Amino acid sequence: MSWAAHEFENYFLQRKTGVKASFLGLALGTLGPDLFTKYFVYHVPPADAARFHRGFPGVGFSHSLLFGVVLAALVLRVSGSRSWAAGILIGQWAHVLTDFCDTAGDMPFFPFSIEPVTISMWKHAASQGRYGDAAAYYSSLGAVWDFFWMCTTLCFARVAMSRDYFRRVVVPADPRAWGWLRRHTRLPERALLLVYQGIFFYGAGRMTSWFLVARFRERTPFQPTWGGPAYIGPAKDLSNAPLVEVLVRTAIGAALFAGFLALCWHLFIRRWWERGEDPPIVGERERGLRAVFGD
Numbered sequence: 001m002s003w004a005a006h007e008f009e010n011y012f013l014q015r016k017t018g019v020k021a022s023f024l025g026l027a028l029g030t031l032g033p034d035l036f037t038k039y040f041v042y043h044v045p046p047a048d049a050a051r052f053h054r055g056f057p058g059v060g061f062s063h064s065l066l067f068g069v070v071l072a073a074l075v076l077r078v079s080g081s082r083s084w085a086a087g088i089l090i091g092q093w094a095h096v097l098t099d100f101c102d103t104a105g106d107m108p109f110f111p112f113s114i115e116p117v118t119i120s121m122w123k124h125a126a127s128q129g130r131y132g133d134a135a136a137y138y139s140s141l142g143a144v145w146d147f148f149w150m151c152t153t154l155c156f157a158r159v160a161m162s163r164d165y166f167r168r169v170v171v172p173a174d175p176r177a178w179g180w181l182r183r184h185t186r187l188p189e190r191a192l193l194l195v196y197q198g199i200f201f202y203g204a205g206r207m208t209s210w211f212l213v214a215r216f217r218e219r220t221p222f223q224p225t226w227g228g229p230a231y232i233g234p235a236k237d238l239s240n241a242p243l244v245e246v247l248v249r250t251a252i253g254a255a256l257f258a259g260f261l262a263l264c265w266h267l268f269i270r271r272w273w274e275r276g277e278d279p280p281i282v283g284e285r286e287r288g289l290r291a292v293f294g295d
Contacts, residue, residue: 002098002099002101002142002145002146002149003134003137003138003142003146003206003207003210004146004149004150004203004204004206004207005098005145005146005148005149005203006030006031006034006094006095006098006203007030007031007199007200007202007203007206008146008149008150008152008153008200008203009030009091009094009095009098009149009153010023010026010027010030010091010199010200011153011157011160011161011200012149012152012153012156012157012160013026013030013090013091013094014026014157014160014169014170015156015157015159015160016157017086017087017090018169018173019083019169019172019173019279020082020083020086020173020279021083021086021087021090021173022081022083022084022086022087022173022174022177023087023170023173023174023196024084024087024174024177025075025083025084025085025086025087025088025091025174026087026088026090026091027087027091027199028087028088028091029068029071029072029087029088029089029090029091029092029093029094029095030091030092030094030095031091031095032062032071032088032091032092032095033062033063033067033092033095033096033099034095036062037053037059037062038053040052040059041053041059041126042126042129042130042133046127046128046129047127049126049127050103050104050124050126050127050238051104051238053104053124053126054099054104054105054106054107054116054124054238055104055107055114055116055238056107056110056114060106060107060110060114060116061107061110061111063095063096063099063106063107063108064096064106064107064108064109064110064111065093065096065108065109065257066109066110066111066257066260067092067110068088068089068091068092068093068096069089069261069264071088071089071092072085072086072088072089072092073085073264073269073272075088076269076272076273076276077272080275080276080277081174081176081276081277082273082276082277082278082279083173083174083278083279084174084177085273085276087174096108100117100118100119101118101119101120101121101122101141101142101145102118102120102121102122102123102124102142103118103120103122103123103124103227103235103237104116104118104124104237104238105117105118105119105120105237105238105239106118108250108253108254108257109250109253109254109256109257110253112252112253112256112257112260113249113250113252113253113254113256113257115239115241115246115249115250115253116237116238116239117246117250118237120226120227120235120237121140121141121142121145121226121227122136122137122140122141122142122145122227122228122229123136123140123227123228123229123232123235124235125137125232128232131213131217131218132218134210134213134214135210135213135214135217135218135220136214136220136229136232137210137214138207138210138211138213138214138215139214139220139221139222139223139224139228139229139231140223140224140225140228140229141224141225141226141228143207143211143222143224144224146203146207147207150203150204150207153200161196161197161200163193166192166193166196167189170196172279173279174279175279178192181195
């Protein structure tokens with residue numbers, strides 16, 4: 001789990017994908033798996049919190065690669081937008097890969113394998129409740145992870161937050177959505193730019209405030225060591241299988257997932273993709289900007 005890295009990832013991913021992926025789709029994809037599940041995780045018995053969040057039975061399917069494929073395929077079928085489908089798929093897969101880092105891990109190849117994959121950088125601490133979870137995360141390498149992603153975005157994708165990039169890439173990648181926001185909210189371009197940039201500042205504020213809560217309200221010790229923090233106790237690892245067995249199960253799941261994905265592509269996804277619409281090509285972007293901003 002990550003408390004702020006998912007917000008920072010959006011801009012890095014947008015910079016790398018450019019006009020091919022909707023930023024709003026990326027944001028929905030990266031935030032979606034926790035957006036619809038995290039509230040319920042804190043209301044199950046503490047002993048079951050990690051398994052309910054990432055395992056099976058529970059809502060662990062939301063942190064699988066197939067879940068992103070299903071969401072993207074449905075969006076492509078309903079809206080016909082390739083940029084939204086690509087954004088949701090890339091964002092959700094980025095969330096899945098990021099969540100390998102805590103001790104619970106996730107099931108990337110569910111339902112073909114329910115074996116969780118994890119590198120156990122820090123402890124999954126949803127069993128501690130919302131404040132305890134945040135305190136544990138910001139007392140571990142989770143805090144370093146969020147700070148790393150913030151610095152990565154500022155160093156390698158800072159241009160993605162500029163007004164010029166917003167006009168030249170972000171809006172043309174998703175003119176219908178930004179145009180709808182402009183028409184229904186009557187916000188000027190500067191306000192829409194702040195909406196776009198706001199996710200980054202939300203992540204930065206969230207990271208700072210929860211770090212301060214951990215230090216001064218919860219008063220938990222800062223222990224940025226691999227697998228920490230130690231004060232939580234034993235890690236909530238969802239699998240007791242030996243490493244070789246984990247690798248075998250994961251490899252089988254990956255092969256079955258790849259085969260299933262190829263089958264779906266040939267049966268119907270490719271047809272939906274071919275019928276879908278690409279973002280405007282370079283020569284059409286100015287018309288898209290005028291349609292949104294009226295200039």
